[in-house]
Amino acid sequence: xxxxxxxxxxxxxxxxxxxxxxxxxxxxxxxxxxxxxxxxxxxxxxxxxxxxxxxxxxxxxxxxxxxxxxxxxxxxxxxxxxx
Numbered sequence: 001x002x003x004x005x006x007x008x009x010x011x012x013x014x015x016x017x018x019x020x021x022x023x024x025x026x027x028x029x030x031x032x033x034x035x036x037x038x039x040x041x042x043x044x045x046x047x048x049x050x051x052x053x054x055x056x057x058x059x060x061x062x063x064x065x066x067x068x069x070x071x072x073x074x075x076x077x078x079x080x081x082x083x
Contacts, residue, residue: 006030006043006075026075040079044070 002011004027011017011027018024018031026037029046038046044066051062071080 004030005073006037006070007047008069008073030075037075040070040076043076044080 002017002022002025003009004011005025007027007030009016009027009029011022014020014022016027018026018028018037019035021035024031024035030038030043032038032042044063047066047070048059048063051057051065052059055062055065057065067080070076
């Protein structure tokens with residue numbers, strides 16, 4: 001099992017990989033329609049929205065949580081500070 005380098009999601013099935021390509025290191029949720037990986041800004045925006053939607057945090061708290069989580073992931077190492 002691989003984990004997405006951009007969001008940490010476990011990827012088990014081909015449908016969970018970008019474009020169904022199991023050689024990719026990022027998931028379908030971190031891919032643009034053409035299969036390329038989202039930018040840091042795109043991923044931060046979508047992860048913040050996901051946290052607001054699923055955990056009920058306000059926007060600022062959700063962005064802080066997203067930054068903290070993303071700072072630990074391989075795709076964003078050294079690009080984000082936690083919090």
